[in-house]
Amino acid sequence: MIKTDILIIGAGPTGLFAVFEAGLLKLKCHLIDALPQAGGQCSEIYPKKPIYDIPGFPEVLAGELVDNLMEQIKPFQPGFTLGERAETIEKLEDDSFVVTTNKGTKHNAPIVAIAGGLGSFEPRKPLLENLSQFEDRGVAYIIKDPEVYRDKKVVIAGGGDSALDWGIFLADVASEVTLVHRRNEFRGALDSVEKVQHLKDAGKIKLITPAEIVGLNGNDKLESVVIRKTGDDSDIILEVDNFIPLFGLSPKLGPIGDWGLEIEKNAIKVDNTLDYQTNIPGVYAIGDVNTYPGKLKLILCGFHEATLMCQSAYQTIFPDKKYVMKYTTVGGVTGFDGSKKEAPKAVVKAIN
Amino acid sequence: MTDIKIKIIDREGVTHEVDAPTDMNMNLMEVVRSYELAPEGTIGICGGMAMCASCQCYVKSEHELPEKSDDEDAMLAEAFNVEENSRLGCQLHITEEMDGLEVQLAPEEV
Numbered sequence: 001m002i003k004t005d006i007l008i009i010g011a012g013p014t015g016l017f018a019v020f021e022a023g024l025l026k027l028k029c030h031l032i033d034a035l036p037q038a039g040g041q042c043s044e045i046y047p048k049k050p051i052y053d054i055p056g057f058p059e060v061l062a063g064e065l066v067d068n069l070m071e072q073i074k075p076f077q078p079g080f081t082l083g084e085r086a087e088t089i090e091k092l093e094d095d096s097f098v099v100t101t102n103k104g105t106k107h108n109a110p111i112v113a114i115a116g117g118l119g120s121f122e123p124r125k126p127l128l129e130n131l132s133q134f135e136d137r138g139v140a141y142i143i144k145d146p147e148v149y150r151d152k153k154v155v156i157a158g159g160g161d162s163a164l165d166w167g168i169f170l171a172d173v174a175s176e177v178t179l180v181h182r183r184n185e186f187r188g189a190l191d192s193v194e195k196v197q198h199l200k201d202a203g204k205i206k207l208i209t210p211a212e213i214v215g216l217n218g219n220d221k222l223e224s225v226v227i228r229k230t231g232d233d234s235d236i237i238l239e240v241d242n243f244i245p246l247f248g249l250s251p252k253l254g255p256i257g258d259w260g261l262e263i264e265k266n267a268i269k270v271d272n273t274l275d276y277q278t279n280i281p282g283v284y285a286i287g288d289v290n291t292y293p294g295k296l297k298l299i300l301c302g303f304h305e306a307t308l309m310c311q312s313a314y315q316t317i318f319p320d321k322k323y324v325m326k327y328t329t330v331g332g333v334t335g336f337d338g339s340k341k342e343a344p345k346a347v348v349k350a351i352n
Numbered sequence: 353m354t355d356i357k358i359k360i361i362d363r364e365g366v367t368h369e370v371d372a373p374t375d376m377n378m379n380l381m382e383v384v385r386s387y388e389l390a391p392e393g394t395i396g397i398c399g400g401m402a403m404c405a406s407c408q409c410y411v412k413s414e415h416e417l418p419e420k421s422d423d424e425d426a427m428l429a430e431a432f433n434v435e436e437n438s439r440l441g442c443q444l445h446i447t448e449e450m451d452g453l454e455v456q457l458a459p460e461e462v
Contacts, residue, residue, distance in 0.1 A: 045403050118397055124461065127432050159429050182434070187426040247430050250404060250461065251397060266393025291392075297399075 012040025014287030014302030023076030075335020138222025
């Protein structure tokens, strides 16, 4: 069981900055995120896009902002459970919470701060009637262990980087790789597009474009897919062992929606007059995941919400302690790793 | 201030005729959100960067619209329920030439 003071769900900019504000109050944080890396949307969707409304930064790339936040919170040694989705929450007798991920990792903390953004990123699934029937029976949206595809006949759908990259990788593993895409053009790194061209010329990847997979056949497991070429009514039946649709990720509120929290407009209702606490005492929601009158989904608003949340969390954890907010220019930053940053002291010395 | 009229058929099939300002630097996705014609969290998820297809719509009228950018084209190549007349609302900047435009919101991806 991982124990911490504030368990933060979501490692986007808001969740990361909460670590800093908590650290100033000597509270330890642990973050859970469904993505394999920190940064949330900033890393996953638009790392190379510039942001112009972070106070003090006339322009910063989303990816850089995440790097900076990671640097800023480093002294406070946050823990991370990445690549796992927070699944259930349970309240213990001592009023602390246990949050368990989809992989069974358990976390215990007196405070839970949901900084879940738009939700956890889930693979986008094509609209095929019997798709779910074949999940883990030939259909997978994420490639966990490439060896599963050794000497198998594999069809990949999609036209982005992941479709190209896995096509290239599996060309050496699978007995047959077919790439199906709705366009003739692929969007990916130039290098990947050229490699696929090369593998196609060498007969190691079969390309069917512009086309779409419109049906799945099989009994206990997937046996074939139906491929329809654009503008051609005669469908192709392709015998395959595996179908891997790679259409990117899209965020879903997911299991958090079942935690008994008050939900409005796909977001969690919080008390914005005080501390961004939800209807469950001890559970807060900050950043894009929350809603209140006048809510704006801006990173800078998330930072503010994280700061007030930490103050309230401190009072919840230490109800009897008195605390006065200190400016970092005055108090400096003392990390849990023993590091200390502070303003250089002025000297008082006569000049003769 | 100049407003234009746009007809928007929501995901339930209800037609709304709305005023859209041409001088507020708005796009079609934002117009839909400002009138709450689709629930928050189901449209404009990426914020308008052509990086999701939650604002996909079908253009029903014969208006000449600006060409798709490479980003929009590529996103539509990965989206579902795509038709010949599909566009991403976030990439359609509201201009006076769009007066009388008719669009239908594409179904929500689940």
